[in-house]
Amino acid sequence: MGGLKSLIIFQLVYITRCMDQLHIVYEWKQLDFEFPTTEARQQAIENGSFIPENNMPMGVEVSGDRLFITVPRWRSGVPASLTYINLKDNSTMSPKLIPYPNWAAHTPRADGKPEIVSPFRIRADRCDRLWVLDSGKINSLGNNTMKFPPAFLIYDLKTDKLLRKYTFPQDQVKDESGFANIAVEDRDCNDTYAYASDTGKPGIVVYSWAKNDSWRITHHFFHPDPLACDFSVKGYNFSWTDAIFGLGLSGPNPDNYSTLYFHPMASYNEFAVSTEYLRNQSVADSNFEAFKLLGSRGPNAQSSASFVDPKTGVLFYSLVNLNAVACWRTTNKDYNMKNQGRIFMNDETMVYPTDIKVDYNDSLWILSNRMPIWMYGKLDPNEVNFRVFYAPVLDAISHTACDITPRSDILDKFVNKIKNVTNKIASKINPNSGAAISPFSLLATLVSSCLIVLTISY
Ligand SMILES: *[C@@H]1O[C@H](CO)[C@@H](O)[C@H](O)[C@H]1NC(C)=O
Ligand SMILES: *[C@@H]1O[C@H](CO)[C@@H](O)[C@H](O)[C@H]1NC(C)=O
Numbered sequence: 001m002g003g004l005k006s007l008i009i010f011q012l013v014y015i016t017r018c019m020d021q022l023h024i025v026y027e028w029k030q031l032d033f034e035f036p037t038t039e040a041r042q043q044a045i046e047n048g049s050f051i052p053e054n055n056m057p058m059g060v061e062v063s064g065d066r067l068f069i070t071v072p073r074w075r076s077g078v079p080a081s082l083t084y085i086n087l088k089d090n091s092t093m094s095p096k097l098i099p100y101p102n103w104a105a106h107t108p109r110a111d112g113k114p115e116i117v118s119p120f121r122i123r124a125d126r127c128d129r130l131w132v133l134d135s136g137k138i139n140s141l142g143n144n145t146m147k148f149p150p151a152f153l154i155y156d157l158k159t160d161k162l163l164r165k166y167t168f169p170q171d172q173v174k175d176e177s178g179f180a181n182i183a184v185e186d187r188d189c190n191d192t193y194a195y196a197s198d199t200g201k202p203g204i205v206v207y208s209w210a211k212n213d214s215w216r217i218t219h220h221f222f223h224p225d226p227l228a229c230d231f232s233v234k235g236y237n238f239s240w241t242d243a244i245f246g247l248g249l250s251g252p253n254p255d256n257y258s259t260l261y262f263h264p265m266a267s268y269n270e271f272a273v274s275t276e277y278l279r280n281q282s283v284a285d286s287n288f289e290a291f292k293l294l295g296s297r298g299p300n301a302q303s304s305a306s307f308v309d310p311k312t313g314v315l316f317y318s319l320v321n322l323n324a325v326a327c328w329r330t331t332n333k334d335y336n337m338k339n340q341g342r343i344f345m346n347d348e349t350m351v352y353p354t355d356i357k358v359d360y361n362d363s364l365w366i367l368s369n370r371m372p373i374w375m376y377g378k379l380d381p382n383e384v385n386f387r388v389f390y391a392p393v394l395d396a397i398s399h400t401a402c403d404i405t406p407r408s409d410i411l412d413k414f415v416n417k418i419k420n421v422t423n424k425i426a427s428k429i430n431p432n433s434g435a436a437i438s439p440f441s442l443l444a445t446l447v448s449s450c451l452i453v454l455t456i457s458y
């Protein structure tokens, strides 16, 4: 019985594709950069400082007229690891990347270290600051790996000047450390907190802007689940033991703290903790139970990046094995398969959704980059490999389980049509009681998904 129920819900959430509201606004076969001159570009290709196929976009962020893209130095030949494109320039869908804040910040000094080494993800806060989490590693997938201490670099987005650089203290960086993701709690611009997830060695490094100090929080919920380490993307099967990765920060709660929703990469589960417990290491250590398990996304549902839209309270997250992005309303009591909405799924265009953001204009941005093919095989330079998706949040969540508008119009319209079928399904699932899943909730799922499935399946 449980099997049938999961099957039906799985189909509803994952097979329907009629509500996908996202539009591809940028796409690239290979990345290219805005070099000072065509000669400089040619020279960079000849001397190996630009190897086009080694450049892969990883993080995305939008602020004002700029869309930022990070290009980590996993392999050699990355000329600039933090770049942007101008959103106002609509002359091409494959614009060249412009180094941020300038080329000088990406030029290696005598010790081989540029000002910005290799950020994976970044965050523009509401106080016009760009927080760059620099992993500090060059060539981590190739020979001659160079390691510098990870750091936060914080830029003023009005002037593009470096406001602050904070290098992580030695005792907060471990041998296996890999800082991949960042969330910024910016309720108070002068008392801002940044959270950096250590995906290599389970931990969160918390930085206080006011104190100019950081500390490291650990918890067993940050660890990878050994039963969730197998991934399969586009025919590539691989095992990753990545720890805490996705960080989605809610808007301020009534107590002025936020809720941090988080999950390890190798895990099906979602967890949450109030930032009250992250802002002080000893408080975190003595309140182990403040970290909560919310629930499971279900089998095969490992997730990388996530993001909470503070206005609607919707948590968006990637589903890397399913080539999909899904959502959950944080006001929902239950985190389970039924309460998750399908935002977008596509086996061509959404292969490895790598970053998700909502900008300050209520729009959702998603970057997909086919990373497993790039890591374990080879990307075809004649195909589109990297895409940026866009939709206003309300459009993206419309007709999904995360829809915040009452949909009584649609319910009324279809209720009579499918009530009988629903009852039939419900009786199949659970002939004795409606406690596990009431016909109404199933009905709502049916309506808020897509009716085509009903016809196909039944
Ligand atoms: C390669 O060429 C670029 C562009 O002229 C130049 O900036 C860079 O310093 C050169 N790198 C090496 C290693 O010679
Ligand atoms: C591109 O932008 C310009 C100026 O912002 C505008 O006039 C033009 O209509 C736009 N073109 C398209 C195809 O959107």
Ligand SMILES: *[C@@H]1O[C@H](CO)[C@@H](O)[C@H](O)[C@H]1NC(C)=O
Residues within 6 Å of the ligand: 141, 142, 143
């Ligand atoms: C690393 O070096 C070895 C030996 O020089 C070479 O065979 C291999 O292709 C190199 N790997 C990369 C990723 O450059």
Ligand SMILES: *[C@@H]1O[C@H](CO)[C@@H](O)[C@H](O)[C@H]1NC(C)=O
Residues within 6 Å of the ligand: 189, 190
């Ligand atoms: C925040 O800091 C800035 C600059 O240090 C100062 O001008 C401003 O008054 C401060 N604001 C608050 C609310 O403390």
Ligand SMILES: *[C@@H]1O[C@H](CO)[C@@H](O)[C@H](O)[C@H]1NC(C)=O
Residues within 6 Å of the ligand: 164, 165, 166, 167, 212
């Ligand atoms: C913050 O602390 C670091 C050392 O941890 C120091 O190098 C830096 O100058 C400090 N910045 C400010 C703005 O106090």
Ligand SMILES: *[C@@H]1O[C@H](CO)[C@@H](O)[C@H](O)[C@H]1NC(C)=O
Residues within 6 Å of the ligand: 232, 235, 236, 237
């Ligand atoms: C890869 O994994 C998928 C799903 O887990 C499985 O169906 C497939 O047979 C595997 N392929 C290989 C080559 O191991």
Ligand SMILES: *[C@@H]1O[C@H](CO)[C@@H](O)[C@H](O)[C@H]1NC(C)=O
Residues within 6 Å of the ligand: 254, 255, 256
């Ligand atoms: C939350 O912050 C606001 C504005 O800073 C303040 O007025 C309010 O008292 C704070 N609430 C709590 C519970 O601390």
Ligand SMILES: *[C@@H]1O[C@H](CO)[C@@H](O)[C@H](O)[C@H]1NC(C)=O
Residues within 6 Å of the ligand: 280, 281, 282, 283
């Ligand atoms: C952290 O909390 C402990 C216990 O409540 C307190 O004694 C300590 O002063 C706090 N540390 C900081 C840096 O606020």
Ligand SMILES: *[C@@H]1O[C@H](CO)[C@@H](O)[C@H](O)[C@H]1NC(C)=O
Residues within 6 Å of the ligand: 361, 363, 392
């Ligand atoms: C905000 O988004 C709306 C569409 O949702 C768009 O019309 C408008 O131009 C955007 N404004 C800015 C500043 O990006």
Ligand SMILES: *[C@@H]1O[C@H](CO)[C@@H](O)[C@H](O)[C@H]1NC(C)=O
Residues within 6 Å of the ligand: 416, 417, 420
């Ligand atoms: C639904 O069931 C009712 C009685 O149980 C029946 O009268 C009605 O015709 C059915 N409607 C459809 C569309 O099958």
